[in-house]
Amino acid sequence: MTSTDIQAYMAHVGAAARAAATQMAAASTAAKNGALLRLAALIGEQRETLQAENAKDIAAAERNGLAAPMVDRLRLNDKVISQMAENCVQVAALPDPVGEITNLRRRPTGISVGQMRVPIGVFGMIYESRPNVTIEASSLGIKSGNACVLRGGSEAIHSNLALWRLVQQALREAGLPAEGVQLIETTDRAAVGRLISMPEHVDLIIPRGGKSLIERISREATVPVIKHLDGNCHVYVDASADLDLAVKVTDNAKTQKYSPCNAAESLLVHAAIAPAFLPRIGAVFAAKGVEMRCDAAARALLQPLPGATVADASEQDWAEEYLAPVISVKVVESLDEAIAHINRYGSHHTDAILTEHHPNAMRFLREVDSASVMVNASTRFADGFEYGLGAEIGISTDKFHARGPVGLEGLTSMKYVVLGQGEVRS
Amino acid sequence: MTSTDIQAYMAHVGAAARAAATQMAAASTAAKNGALLRLAALIGEQRETLQAENAKDIAAAERNGLAAPMVDRLRLNDKVISQMAENCVQVAALPDPVGEITNLRRRPTGISVGQMRVPIGVFGMIYESRPNVTIEASSLGIKSGNACVLRGGSEAIHSNLALWRLVQQALREAGLPAEGVQLIETTDRAAVGRLISMPEHVDLIIPRGGKSLIERISREATVPVIKHLDGNCHVYVDASADLDLAVKVTDNAKTQKYSPCNAAESLLVHAAIAPAFLPRIGAVFAAKGVEMRCDAAARALLQPLPGATVADASEQDWAEEYLAPVISVKVVESLDEAIAHINRYGSHHTDAILTEHHPNAMRFLREVDSASVMVNASTRFADGFEYGLGAEIGISTDKFHARGPVGLEGLTSMKYVVLGQGEVRS
Known part of the structure; x- marks a missing residue:
């Protein structure tokens, strides 16, 4: 793609994510869990297709002389495939964080004030070679009621596309928008630059990978980044x-x-x-x-x-x-x-x-x-x-929003809710 | 000051704030409340000094042809002074947010995992003409266990310096570091540019004022900003x-x-x-x-x-x-x-x-x-x-960290605490 094409493509992806986010946020727990359980089933059913697509990535990696441990990370063997399906079942079993109202208290004026947990909106996930992260991020995105845009490692592109097709099918069959989870289909690195600088479409970036990648993303992103650089x-x-x-x-x-x-x-x-x-x-x-x-x-x-x-x-x-x-x-x-x-x-x-x-x-x-x-x-x-979060999408060493291991709650925000019976301010 | 002087001055202020933050975070509730109650008393005792310094700002504002409502905002009349003292007493009466441990739960491995509320560290507060914000921000900074760096409107510089001297005296008398609250003593606008781009010294910026000021600060700050632009x-x-x-x-x-x-x-x-x-x-x-x-x-x-x-x-x-x-x-x-x-x-x-x-x-x-x-x-x-927060340092329309009216909790972060008896991971 040319630079102009990338711009247009990413703007399209971003706008679709923003539109889907509204539907994902309003989705019922039953619909979200339905999509996750259907995804688990599809991963099992489509094992052979997944492994055929994965073989293309493995072959390319070997052709390109990738080190053996790197090739291993790419591999969708039976065990990894079973773990991905199990991951979806586990996330379905977690309590739905969305809509929870806490600390609802009556004030002297008569109004009741509390806080409701709501999805953040759209998050972008940037990761490296392991294709199973595509399923981890998709499942947490769906359960938390967010739309997400995934950008995996270019060496795993065939595996990721195959997994993503299953995610989209599961979303559709559950009556949710397929654009609730999008995967960037180009391996052009310019797409990452766009993903991290579209605050109108993307609310949060979660990078996983090497320190230099994360440093660059943190420096250049125009939206908040959930990350850690080191674990000393x-x-x-x-x-x-x-x-x-x-x-x-x-x-x-x-x-x-x-x-x-x-x-x-x-x-x-x-x-x-x-x-x-x-x-x-x-x-x-x-x-x-x-x-x-x-x-x-x-x-x-x-x-x-x-x-x-x-x-x-x-x-x-x-x-x-x-x-x-x-x-x-x-x-x-x-x-x-x-x-x-x-x-x-x-x-x-x-x-x-x-x-x-x-x-x-x-x-x-x-x-x-x-x-x-x-x-x-x-x-x-x-x-x-x-820690009992039931899942982990990353670890944050920042002090804002999410700190430490980040699960479903880290993918949500709180808003104040006020329930009245016609009270006015005097 | 020259540009080099401003750099050196702000680096000094920032380093002093970072050093004081450690002591403020570890301060006892009694010491923090002691400082607040002493500050309330000092504001009452020093009414005449405060009004004499305030008169210099009023005279300058009138000389410069400031509109009457703007001059009114500057004025430290008896009512405003009493309110400032009362504000300190009210903040002293609020529960100390620091050190609170919530959600401490035993995990199957035997460890107990919870979250502890801790100060953020250092926040910078940028505001306009009202000098009473100096006391509001100081009192919330002290109670939340943060160090803060205040930058008020240049038209209120004499009033702000006089109020700040009382804050420093109250901190010292309570055994807390005077640098727990610092006020930028120069009215040079370059100081703001430095304040918002010293992530090594300042963790958070809270601007209050006109939309264009807040937009500029949000755009240029290299640390998180708690803000809202509009209330439509x-x-x-x-x-x-x-x-x-x-x-x-x-x-x-x-x-x-x-x-x-x-x-x-x-x-x-x-x-x-x-x-x-x-x-x-x-x-x-x-x-x-x-x-x-x-x-x-x-x-x-x-x-x-x-x-x-x-x-x-x-x-x-x-x-x-x-x-x-x-x-x-x-x-x-x-x-x-x-x-x-x-x-x-x-x-x-x-x-x-x-x-x-x-x-x-x-x-x-x-x-x-x-x-x-x-x-x-x-x-x-x-x-x-x-809403019952007991205080308000600002309102946030962002989705991260603090959303809606921000009180003491918005000036804190959470960290995970793990209590064990020698458990290891298997």
């Missing part, structure tokens, strides 16, 4: 921590899985407990091949451990999200130093204190300025499903 | 409305006061009730000198009324916020037409349906996309105090 999550082992608990939780936070954004990347240890704690966790890390980048005090305690890979931490290490078997380690003199360090170098994602001391736990919860703050639990719990 | 509020009189109620409420919504943003600017009337309703409200408007800009159907019913000022509405009239004794009037064929008209021409501020028909009331509440939607009540109720 800390575990702080307080002077009064239970040693066994601290070893177990720190180990889990770092090593249960290295790639998620909620894995720990930095370990702070109070000086009073460091001589007892660091050799124990250091032995665990040494056994698992986790490199430790240390300040001088931590290094002195960890260096002697057999098999330990220990290095000096640079200033940059305190801010690093490794997503790998590497952790920075620092000994601190006080809770104050720990909190200040986390607020300075952290990414405001998820940070945990391990302590038996109640006032320190409460101060940490209150003063660490992060989307999730934890006491005596692994940072790996920072997740929409673990 | 509608009253829709449904076919089944109670006639007496409809006349009373429509009259109040339009004429109780013409200048507020929540006054009605447009009247939609269902065709079935127009012949009975329009002559009655038209007579009221005629008696009060309210000009009616009509579509053909409304004009046919209103033109014959003795004393009525009736004109044809232009397309522009449907979108107009008059803030004056003028109203646009249109006859619609259905509730659908009314909702579509409001969503198209309205400003998403406040809109009301007058009806006895429950399904229509519920559809209007759900489908009109405005910050406040009302049934059988005057749009004039859209106000933080009337």
